[in-house]
Amino acid sequence: MRKKEREIKDKSILEELLMRSRICRLGLFDGQWPYVVPVNMGYAAGRIYFHSSRKGMKMEILRDHPRVCFELDSDVEIVTGERPCDYTTYYKSVIGFGTAVLVEDEAEKIEGLRIIMRRHGGPVEGFRPEVVPVTAVVRIDIERMTGKSNPPYGEWN
Template sequence: MESPQQMEELLEQAAVGRLALATKEGPYLVPVNFLFLPGAIYVHSARAGRKFDALKADGRVCFEVDEAGPQVLSARGCGISQLYRSVLCFGSASFIEDPAEKRAILVKMIEKYVPASYPVSPMNEENLANTALVKIAIETMTGKAQALSPAHTVVVNRFQKEILPEQ
């Protein structure tokens, strides 16, 4: 997956991303809900805790999303594979403090995860103040994918233990 459009498509579709941070104790990886807008990823957080402290201490981050497909079998041992798409983003994190900007981004995040038919009350000032909003400015982005090829003979969904028809 080389085109920026394909990478952005996966970032828009993914429900969960993984945020990698540097701490004094070593690497820290945490799954997060997020919002992707061109050039940036937004993550919300409590204003206390390991993730918050790590982001305050060092804004350098890596962010990953992926989509795992079925496994692919082959008569050759080294031909066994996994279909997937993934994107890695490297960038720097900063906290959004402007209440109007924070509210606008959080509303977009709610729209991503909550069905439009579900009633959601507006954020009050206390909720807004108690929520940290992190903007990750994407500096570099790479993507990788393994698609089905003629070398793959049988596709298996190992979690359902069934063989899918050859394509």
């Protein structure tokens, strides 16, 4: 990272940012083209969960190329100034890499959906039995991640 003073290495801070973020931008590669898609997500125990239709470009790519990059940000604020070069953006972000796994086990699938719902303040019981089998739940096993903050974390919490 070029500006080392902005890097966030502390795992507990990175996890806090993951717990606060609602949208994850998922970076995929189909072997020819990059593809970035936002997903609603939840985080628990070193894993990101999101749900999807079983069909579509995202799922087609993940089946063949499960290695992913992800990005989340929070506390984004545009800071204005007198001149164009005085403008900046305050933010906290996490970028990471991992492997996406299509969850097939029904108990883990329901737990993944609960993790997502908890993140969004929704109910965690009452999933319709006819919907669960046709919903894809994807788990990203995080291999590595780092964070960045402007201004440096601690100066602007």
